[in-house]
Amino acid sequence: MTRSLRWKGAAFTVPFQLGFVFLYLLPIGYAIYQSLYRSQSSGLGLGGTTDKFSGLDNYQQGLTDSAFMSSVFRVVLFACVQIPVMLLISLVLALFLDALTSKTAGRFRILLLVPYMIPGVVAALVWINLYSPDVGPLTPLGRVFGFDWNFFAPSMVWPSIGNLLTWHGVGYNMVIIYSALQGVPRDLFEAARLDGASESRIALSIKIPFVRGALVLTGMLSIIQMLQIFNEPALFRNITPQTVSDNFTPIMIIYNQAFNAGNYHYAAALSVLLALILGIASFLFYRLTSKEADA
Secondary structure, three states: OHHHHHHHHHHOOHHHHHHHHHHHHHHHHHHHHHHOEEEEEOOOOOOOEEEEEOOOHHHHHHHOOHHHHHHHHHHHHHHHHHHHHHHHHHHHHHHHHHOOOHHHHHHHHHHHHHHHHOOHHHHHHHHHHHHOOOOOOHHHHHHHOOOOOOOOOOOOHHHHHHHHHHHHHHHHHHHHHHHHHHOOOHHHHHHHHHOOOOHHHHHHHHHHHHOHHHHHHHHHHHHHHHHOOOHHHHHHHHHOOOOOOOOOOHHHHHHHHHHHOOOHHHHHHHHHHHHHHHHHHHHHHHHHHHHHHHO
8 A cells, every 4th residue: 555655646747757858868869869960061062961970070179169168157157146146136035034923024025026926028128118219218317417428339238138148037045035034943043132132133143044945045056057048148139139148148149050050969069068068056055155154
């Protein structure tokens, strides 16, 4: 009977297992398979093309592709600034909600989560119109205070995108951190108050250490999302193609290689390389934060 119950319980995971195999494992395996081939034209290029096994040549080309590696480095530098800022704001908002009553916190939580409910493309279009010097209110508002800013200038593109991503993702990260805060024993707060600890001391010494795991989780998710950034730069490129080139981010290069240049094999190799970079970055982040937690 115990074995039968186990099989019945495992049967509930079958839909997930099938989805994981067909939507993740098989596409990954097919991408690896495609990355090992190259298309070659026959004759003078007037005939058809044939796929020839090339081994790791596509990977070698990707690792020596200055445009691809520069885009990875560009996004990594951006992530080193944007992710800490976003997580800091999310942490402050979560601490603010934790200090309120549950009823009031529930209202603010829904309000702060509204930007995350908006699709990323729609959010990008909204902010592009807000940034627009022709129809947006931010440029004339800046002139009132003596700021002559151009949100599409080369020096302002990354801050503009960073502001958009922070506005869109801060609510989601805040909910995760706030949920972790709800698991902190309230007796610790009362004991700290009896000992004369201020609310800021309680937050720094008790609350933040307890939500370290949630911060690590949101940090890893943000790293994965950041290195795959595509929608926002692609939409910005329609407005300012001189600033945002077609090799601005790694995903934009992969997209152009696959759908514009028709080089699917090389695009597959770049996709696998980007997945490896994501895995290494997430692993290093986890190891570093785990060591800090153990210390």
